[in-house]
Amino acid sequence: MQSFIDAYSWLNMRYLIEGLGVTVLVSVASIIGSYVIGAILGIIRYVNIRFLSPLVGLFIDIIRNLPLLLIIFFTYFGLPNLGLRPSSIWATIIAMVIFESTMLAEIVRSGIQAVPKGQMEGARASGLSYWQAMWHIILPQAMKKMIPAIVSQFISLIKDTSLATIIVLPDLMHNAQIIYGQNTNYILPMFLMLAIMYFIVCYILSVISRRLEKRLGSTRKQAA
Amino acid sequence: MTTIFAHYGSELLQGFGQTLLCSVISLFFSLIIGSMFAIFETTPIKFLRVIARIYIEIFRNIPLLVITMFFYVVIPLYLFKIDGFTAGTIGLTIYTSAFIAETVRAGINSVDPGQMEGSRANGLSWWQSMRYIVLPQAFRYVIPPLGNQFINLVKNSSVLAFVAGFDLMYQGNVIASDSLSTMSTYVCVGLLYLIITLPLSYWMRYLEKRLA
Amino acid sequence: MKKVIRTIGLLISSFAVLLLLASCGTPLSKQNVVTRAEETNTLTWGVKADTKLFGLMDVKDGQIKGFEVDLAKALTKQILGPKGKAQFVQVTSSTRMPLLQNGNIDAIIATMTITPERAKQVDFSRSYFDAGQSLLVKNGSPIHNIKDLNHSGRTVLGVVGSNSVQNVAKAAPKARVLQLSDYAQAMTALKSGQGDALTTDNGILYGMAVENPGYSVVGGTFTKEPYGIATRKGQGDFQKKIAKALTEVEKSGQYNKLLAKWFSNVPGFNYKEMER
Structure with a gap:
């Protein structure tokens, strides 16, 4: 029991919460970035531009089918070849954006496909250009259908951030490892706290996602 | 790249085998466990529904790495020794089973409830109707999502690298630091992952189209 | 069949594009x-x-x-x-x-x-x-030096990318070597009984022994580091x-x-x- 009290000291908890902050920060930055890029990729896939669309499709297929861990290594060790020196935080965000945007691209594409074709025709008939119609009419409607799936992706992002401890990202998992690495008695308390903290954040999000899903009345996509 | 294959071919091949082995074992057990909890969720018995809900919510919302490290570090500290490969496979099984449970449950729910009522009216018990009428239909719907879960499983098995599980990613890390050609090592590793995942994902897409 | 060939062709060309991208810019x-x-x-x-x-x-x-x-x-x-x-x-x-x-x-x-x-x-x-390479074991362990590890069934813990794992493979070829991602992980694995000894340089091991009562450095050094x-x-x-x-x-x-x-x-x- 004493080990639990010691393990959850003010200093250790503050260090864990700092780590949680990094986890959330990286996840939020990544989900925003990957939504923007994912939407672009998804639209390119949807409208079927010659050469570009198949190439994007292939890119999506390759990235989607690789382990995230590998993408993290590629960005962290590969970016300096392009003249950039990423910190582990930036490397993780970039890796996450590359990986998640391919996931979101597919979500965006099926979201657009779910919007009735008549919408586009109607918008075009009232004088909007194709891209205007896409941006102002189709995407907002598709967005509604996509929100639960995007929240699902956000949850897996938060969980997947833990993998970046391997390139020493100072996230929740890493900070817990630093703490229990310095004292055996803290191992069990730290694992419990890790589980609790991740669970609370992800569970709240999944409840939100379920609410939204009910309200918007669409089907949820599974994400692991 | 060819030099990496030439020098470290046997290590890469061993890693490839371990990755495949652990994915297949995990798929097998997580299918059983996942289906079990999916059935629990759809039974009329409230206690079983609550148990299933708790299991699914907990393991869907905790990172795979935390679950795996728990089995590698915490269990041996208090109970018995678990090696890296086993710890990784257990972690993967538990994590994936929560997702499979959701998938199978959605499949069961997509079967017309009239089917269950009809077969109950014909004198079959609840379990018999589930086993012979509902589940076979449900599984047809869930094959593509299950295939995608298997792809995720193969990708997620890279978590074994954290617990010295001798999988593809672990071998990749060892080779990268031994050969010092980091990028080409990881390109080789990536190609080997794609050999498993890419055909599977194209096949699943084909199945999805055919079922739709 | 044509489709398959085209897909493979695209695959290879996109890899080439990726490699090309990786090779431009001013490398730091x-x-x-x-x-x-x-x-x-x-x-x-x-x-x-x-x-x-x-x-x-x-x-x-x-x-x-x-x-x-x-x-x-x-x-x-x-x-x-x-x-x-x-x-x-x-x-x-x-x-x-x-x-x-x-x-x-x-x-x-x-x-x-x-x-x-x-x-x-x-x-x-x-x-x-x-420094010099040495061993860290739990107090009361049957391992007293590197020779005790040279039996099948013995497991030594090390860290990916450190030369100590190569040294131990030479000094105790019968032992199984597990490579963890860093020293914190390796120490945690030792505590969890995943290996019989942790090997690396004595300076690092003394630091671990200071932090973890119940563990000690044994056998002197068997290499120069x-x-x-x-x-x-x-x-x-x-x-x-x-x-x-x-x-x-x-x-x-x-x-x-x-x-x-x-x-x-x-x-x-x-x-x-x-x-x-």
């Missing part, structure tokens, strides 16, 4: 470290953050502390003047070489042994610390500056002060022998 690894350091007034060092006495993360203030961190600060001041800033990037044994090669960091000062194999890939300074500061090949100017700075730090007595600061309280470790 090609720039002159000294010129850039003088412009930015900063040197970026790769240090350990999980190794007590050498480089360990302090939970209280989030700073990395240790002998190597202090030495790197002193060397930076020598090279860039009193206003020079030392920046630290946490590395592990498996990430330090790629990070240096790719230009994420300027130099490695992270318990890295000078070996002929590594010297083909990077340039080393002369040794700044002479001189630690060097590693830089990319072709950074001769930078190596010269480091060599000069190291000599200055040793002459001024700063080196001995740092040695005493970190190693004077370590039981079983004779730091006086190491003074320069």
Whole structure:
């Protein structure tokens, strides 16, 4: 029991919460970035531009089918070849954006496909250009259908951030490892706290996602 | 790249085998466990529904790495020794089973409830109707999502690298630091992952189209 | 069939595009470290953050502390003047070489042994610390030295990318070697009984023994492990500056002060022998 009290000291908890902050920060930055890029990729896939669309499709297929861990290594060790020196935080965000945007691209594409074709025709008939119609009419409607799936992706992002401890990202998992690495008695308390903290954040999000899903009345996509 | 294959071919091949082995074992057990909890969720018995809900919510919302490290570090500290490969496979099984449970449950729910009522009216018990009428239909719907879960499983098995599980990613890390050609090592590793995942994902897409 | 061929063709071409992308730009690894350091007034060092006495993360203030961190600060001041800033990037044994090669960091000062194999890939300074490989075991363990490990069924824990795993494979070929991603992980694995002994350099092991009562360093040293500061090949100017700075730090007595600061309280470790 004493080990639990010691393990959850003010200093250790503050260090864990700092780590949680990094986890959330990286996840939020990544989900925003990957939504923007994912939407672009998804639209390119949807409208079927010659050469570009198949190439994007292939890119999506390759990235989607690789382990995230590998993408993290590629960005962290590969970016300096392009003249950039990423910190582990930036490397993780970039890796996450590359990986998640391919996931979101597919979500965006099926979201657009779910919007009735008549919408586009109607918008075009009232004088909007194709891209205007896409941006102002189709995407907002598709967005509604996509929100639960995007929240699902956000949850897996938060969980997947833990993998970046391997390139020493100072996230929740890493900070817990630093703490229990310095004292055996803290191992069990730290694992419990890790589980609790991740669970609370992800569970709240999944409840939100379920609410939204009910309200918007669409089907949820599974994400692991 | 060819030099990496030439020098470290046997290590890469061993890693490839371990990755495949652990994915297949995990798929097998997580299918059983996942289906079990999916059935629990759809039974009329409230206690079983609550148990299933708790299991699914907990393991869907905790990172795979935390679950795996728990089995590698915490269990041996208090109970018995678990090696890296086993710890990784257990972690993967538990994590994936929560997702499979959701998938199978959605499949069961997509079967017309009239089917269950009809077969109950014909004198079959609840379990018999589930086993012979509902589940076979449900599984047809869930094959593509299950295939995608298997792809995720193969990708997620890279978590074994954290617990010295001798999988593809672990071998990749060892080779990268031994050969010092980091990028080409990881390109080789990536190609080997794609050999498993890419055909599977194209096949699943084909199945999805055919079922739709 | 046509479709399959086209897909494969696309696959290969996109890989080629990726490789092409990776090969353009001005790689950081090609720039002159000294010129850039003088412009930015900063040197970026790769240090350990999980190794007590050498480089360990302090939970209280989030700073990395240790002998190597202090030495790197002193060397930076020598090279860039009193206003020079030392920046630290946490590395592990498996990430330090790629990070240096790719230009994420300027130099490695992270318990890295000078070996002929590594010297083909990077340039080393002369040794700044002479360690030797040893074993850490739980008190009361049947393992007393490296020979006790040379039986099938024995498992030794090490860290990916450290040369200690290669040494132990030579000294105890029958033992199984498990490579974890860093020392914190390896120590946790030892505590969880995943291996019979943890092997690496004595300095690191003494640090672990200080932190973990119930574990001790046994068997003396069975190799010589001189630690060097590693830089990319072709950074001769930078190596010269480091060599000069190291000599200055040793002459001024700063080196001995740092040695005493970190190693004077370590039981079983004779730091006086190491003074320069």
